[in-house]
Amino acid sequence: MGILIQLSPNELETALCMLINVFEKYAKQEGKKDTLTKKEAKTLLEKELPGMVKAGKNSDDGDKLLESLDSDGDNEIDFKEFSVFVICLLCCMTFFWEMT
Amino acid sequence: MGILIQLSPNELETALCMLINVFEKYAKQEGKKDTLTKKEAKTLLEKELPGMVKAGKNSDDGDKLLESLDSDGDNEIDFKEFSVFVICLLCCMTFFWEMT
Numbered sequence: 001m002g003i004l005i006q007l008s009p010n011e012l013e014t015a016l017c018m019l020i021n022v023f024e025k026y027a028k029q030e031g032k033k034d035t036l037t038k039k040e041a042k043t044l045l046e047k048e049l050p051g052m053v054k055a056g057k058n059s060d061d062g063d064k065l066l067e068s069l070d071s072d073g074d075n076e077i078d079f080k081e082f083s084v085f086v087i088c089l090l091c092c093m094t095f096f097w098e099m100t
Numbered sequence: 101m102g103i104l105i106q107l108s109p110n111e112l113e114t115a116l117c118m119l120i121n122v123f124e125k126y127a128k129q130e131g132k133k134d135t136l137t138k139k140e141a142k143t144l145l146e147k148e149l150p151g152m153v154k155a156g157k158n159s160d161d162g163d164k165l166l167e168s169l170d171s172d173g174d175n176e177i178d179f180k181e182f183s184v185f186v187i188c189l190l191c192c193m194t195f196f197w198e199m200t
Contacts, residue, residue: 010149011148012119012189016115017193018111018114018118020190020194048112049110086187087186090183091179093117
């Protein structure tokens, strides 16, 4: 079932708030409230991008992805590292968009 | 009045689609359909981020912003350049979020 939410007329502002909301939703589950632990990040991937997780050829693809996002190597993903992930997703989506 | 749209249960996927939708909405107004002209980009800023435009101290702040986004200097903003703008907005929002 979809979620009906009242969006401000500014779609861009709404989308940005949603991205922050997604990060917060999973970051507060355990440990520090402003970073994703590996477990939280895996849950985020499985819940928010089920198609991408299923498409992963190897079971450790998720771990590799998370390692690559953790650019400062502190075993946690902060919001800036998450933002880089968002950009990668956007570029992948537009790559497929340009192919259609 | 807000816009009620049916969101897929995946908030992240919905936010990403909204970002692409915002870009497409303005990019198709004139010129090439997959890039923003300066005029289209200005309209996007004014409509989608009215608060930010009003906060601009100088009237040419918008032009400076657009010039800085146009990293390949072709006088147009493609989706990848727009994605960098999205990241900057996200980081600004989290900067203020961390201050509260």
